[in-house]
Amino acid sequence: MFDYRIESTEGSARAGTFTTPHGEVPTPAFMPVGTQGTVKGLIPEEVAALGARMVLANTYHLYLRPGHELVRTLGGLHAFMRWDGPILTDSGGFQVFSLAGIREVRDDGVVFKSHLDGSAHTFTPESVMDVQRALGADVVMAFDECAPGGAGRTHAQEANERTLRWLARCRARFLEIEREDGAAGAQALFPVLQGNVFDDLRREHAHAVGGMGDWPGYGIGGLSVGESKDDMWRVLEVLDSELPVGRPRYLMGVGYPGDLLEAVARGCDLFDCVAPTRNARHGTAWTTEEGQVNLKVARFRDDTRPIDPGCDCYACARYDRAYVRHLVVAGEWLAVRLVSIHNLRFLVRLAQEARTRIAGGTFETWRNDWLERYRSAEGYDSTATLHANEGEPR
Amino acid sequence: MFDYRIESTEGSARAGTFTTPHGEVPTPAFMPVGTQGTVKGLIPEEVAALGARMVLANTYHLYLRPGHELVRTLGGLHAFMRWDGPILTDSGGFQVFSLAGIREVRDDGVVFKSHLDGSAHTFTPESVMDVQRALGADVVMAFDECAPGGAGRTHAQEANERTLRWLARCRARFLEIEREDGAAGAQALFPVLQGNVFDDLRREHAHAVGGMGDWPGYGIGGLSVGESKDDMWRVLEVLDSELPVGRPRYLMGVGYPGDLLEAVARGCDLFDCVAPTRNARHGTAWTTEEGQVNLKVARFRDDTRPIDPGCDCYACARYDRAYVRHLVVAGEWLAVRLVSIHNLRFLVRLAQEARTRIAGGTFETWRNDWLERYRSAEGYDSTATLHANEGEPR
Secondary structure (H helix, E strand, O other), X not given: OOEEEEEEEEOOEEXXXXXXXXXXXXXXXXXXXXXXXXXXXXXXXXXXXXXXXXXXXXXXXXXXXXXXXXHHHOOHHHHHHOOOOOEEEOOOHHHHHHOOEEEEEEOOEEEEEOOOOOOEEEEOHHHHHHHHHHHOOOEEEOOOOOOOOOOOHHHHHHHHHHHHHHHHHHHHHHXXXXXXXXXXXXXXXXXXXXXXXXXXXXXXXXXXXXXOOOOXXXXXXXXXXXXXHHHHHHHHHHHHHHOOOOOOEEEOOOXXXXXXXXXXXXXXXXXXXXXXXXXXXXXXXXXXXXXXXXXXXXXXXXXXXXXXXXXXXXXXXXOOHHHHHHHHHOOOHHHHHHHHHHHHHHHHHHHHHHHHHHHHOOHHHHXXXXXXXXXXXXXXXXXXXXXXXXXXXX | OOEEEEEEEEOOEEEEXXXXXXXXXXXOEEEOEOOOOOOOOOOHHHHHHOOOOOEEEOHHHHHHOOOHHHHHHOOHHHXXXXXXXXEEEOOOHHHHHXXXXXXEEEOOEEEEEOOOOOOEEEEOHHHHHHHHHHHOOOEEXXXXXXXXXXXXXXXXXXXXXXXXXXXXXXXXXXXXXXXXXXXXXXXXXXXXXXXXXXXXXXXXXXXXXXXOOOOOOEEEOOOOOXXXXXXXXXXXXXXXXXXXXXXXXXXXXXXXXXXXXXXXXXXXXXXXXXXXXXXXXXXXXXXXXXXXXXXXXXXXXOOOOOOOOOOOOHHHHHOOHHHHXXXXXXXXXXXXXXXXXXXXXXXXXXXXXXXHHXXXXXXXXXXXXXXXXXXXXXXXXXXXXXXXXXXXXX
């Protein structure tokens, strides 16, 4: 029920189709984040209307609230959140290692404290598979240890080794559940590749994971956690040469518009990031000609152009900056909704256009032009992507 | 361009059609509140889809932010907020007397402090007409002094007298602007009837206002500000016998579902209240069979019924209580959006059904049955309507 078909390539960039039990995802593709079972503030019809085909939800959050067993009882995450397209759930590893107060990392799992009420919980490779089965996403991620950005070589190496041991246990439990359920093929398990910014550790880990068998896809973790852009691009190039060509590669937690294009150029296919909706909450929008703009600024006070004159989203088709600025300044929630729709459409469409350009063999030229224009634009904030995952669950 | 046609009556209840330059409003009708130029969180398509024909916006808020002159420059409030149906703006009187820090009430107007930055501003009967002309609503309200709930007779009497003097000045300025603009008939000016809970003052004021000429409609102010329900119903009965039959009566700031029906029975036609969206922010919904319910309660945890099984709104057509409860508990904004849609639809539809029942001559029976069922339902909070206007601009 899962398949990945590459239809065209240009350099390392690939245009393909990822088939899941809940439909096809043309890649490259940006997946909106629905942390708690909702893409913040939007209804599924809106998410679909902006061209998104697959969404992400967070295991850590749904495990704590409303609880995975309740979601299972209610028919699984697709039924619960009324999204009938493909869903990917992360493993919760990123959250318990970065957001939750960790009490103890043991070889059998992680004891952590809920950010909601301080209660103690344990995630093990096995339990995380169980939780994700209850949620019922199409793609489930293996439980990994994500060493923080800036971690030393020893820590990164230990995290790799633990991630590898856990991966074997994730797979064993995943296969066991499939047998118990009699529903093989309903979910695909992606391993998460770690190794921080150490090229040899990245290579070694990718090699070891690949040596465990043929995975239906790969998650690239441990990036966009504070490292430099040069480090990120170099690691992606290392992985591009290590990973099998015919499997989708999901770059976790990336990214901002420029990062998405850079990563597509380095062979990545799937992306997620909370920046579109988080930026919307701060009144920050992406535009083709002006880069990233803060809609609060006084010059938009009587600006009758849409947020991004080149955009085809609902917000841009219907409203002008003067009104959206008023809503942002007045703290009206409609501002967040409109700018979320715009920012999400901006990334979804950017990935769609990358796909078209790859098919046409003009990706490289287009990407360079696009990045040059975007980055040189007034308002471009070169530091905006450095800490994309800070302050909010990704 | 304004007209009010009564199509049927039952007792004091009336079913009619209020015609405005931006379309017809079948009455009784509930008008959603768009304080700052947006019905909180909703797009105009959603407001229209729930059956609302006319919306309200607040002069005080729009005067302060983004400023009425900017709204005028941008084509007026209809264009600004992308709502092409009828709009009513209040005068700002309620806000400056209840929300803003008042520095001084003088015969020529009120000096008040902005709740945003403490800056000093003056509203006069004339300036309020100017501001509302710039905003460009269909119906504009006269600048009135709303004596607070619990005010004594002397205060109420003084407020009535001042309101009357100001009304004359409002009308003079209103007519002057019409001549200057050469656009007579674009707006209708409604006086606001005051007099607190004193029947004779109410009668006297209504009589004096009526004596000033033929108004296109009447605002009933100074109710739902803390007085008892018995006082409110009695005052409405007094006014019903004083006001001309053939003009729409707008009961300002009312109301909750039960209040709306009681007021329709006493001859009121138009209603507005922030309760639908404010309650939504607290996770509180209205239901036909269960009265007012708090969606956070544990019994809804796995409830697969819609918020209100009898409702035809988007939220009820698409989602179950289990999911909406999760969103409420998780603090997700989608909860506010869905419950706002439901609560607004609940009131809009209640007014629509009242209209149908009046036309069919079954209003009285239906109203009694409806109120009995609603009030006896588990969860009905009999105090919920006492202070409908506290804590938020109405």
